[in-house]
Amino acid sequence: MKKIFTLLAVVAALTLQSCTVSDEIYVDNTPRNEVYDVPTSFTSSNNYTKQIFFDSKLYNSDEVLVYRLTRSTQSTDVYELLPEYYYFNDGSLDFGYEYDYTNRDVSIYLVGNNLQTVPTAFRLNQILRVVVVPDSFAKSINKKNYQDVINALNIKDSQIKTITL
Numbered sequence: 001m002k003k004i005f006t007l008l009a010v011v012a013a014l015t016l017q018s019c020t021v022s023d024e025i026y027v028d029n030t031p032r033n034e035v036y037d038v039p040t041s042f043t044s045s046n047n048y049t050k051q052i053f054f055d056s057k058l059y060n061s062d063e064v065l066v067y068r069l070t071r072s073t074q075s076t077d078v079y080e081l082l083p084e085y086y087y088f089n090d091g092s093l094d095f096g097y098e099y100d101y102t103n104r105d106v107s108i109y110l111v112g113n114n115l116q117t118v119p120t121a122f123r124l125n126q127i128l129r130v131v132v133v134p135d136s137f138a139k140s141i142n143k144k145n146y147q148d149v150i151n152a153l154n155i156k157d158s159q160i161k162t163i164t165l
Contacts, residue, residue, distance in 0.1 A: 048110040069127035079146035
């Protein structure tokens with residue numbers, strides 16, 4: 001009986017020993033330097049949506065910013081951060097651009113009352129810029145200003161990937 005009790009005591013002691021599990025979470029604070037240039041048109045044939053798949057899976061700590069080229073000046077292109085909305089004179093929503101993303105893709109789409117009536121200048125031949133940045137980095141920059149983001153990431157035009165489908 002003593003031998004069984006001793007054996008059970010040894011098994012219990014081994015079973016109850018604490019294990020250590022690493023709770024470390026890797027957060028990548030290095031700018032990923034991923035910028036995509038996406039020419040697209042929003043039409044009924046694509047449900048007024050453009051879906052872009054990333055080259056590699058995003059980290060949970062990444063944030064995706066989407067900009068739309070709104071005008072060009074002699075010195076620079078002007079990009080607006082989405083979401084972007086346009087309203088009727090009475091203040092009701094006419095149409096707008098929104099987006100959502102996962103760790104594999106981003107979907108950019110038109111929303112509004114009647115998307116078929118959105119002027120072609122706002123639907124066809126649109127240039128979008130998709131910028132992937134770590135969330136902690138995105139919190140420290142002026143996300144509304146595309147040029148500030150690109151300068152902070154130290155992105156050169158030659159590093160921007162063009163996506164055509």
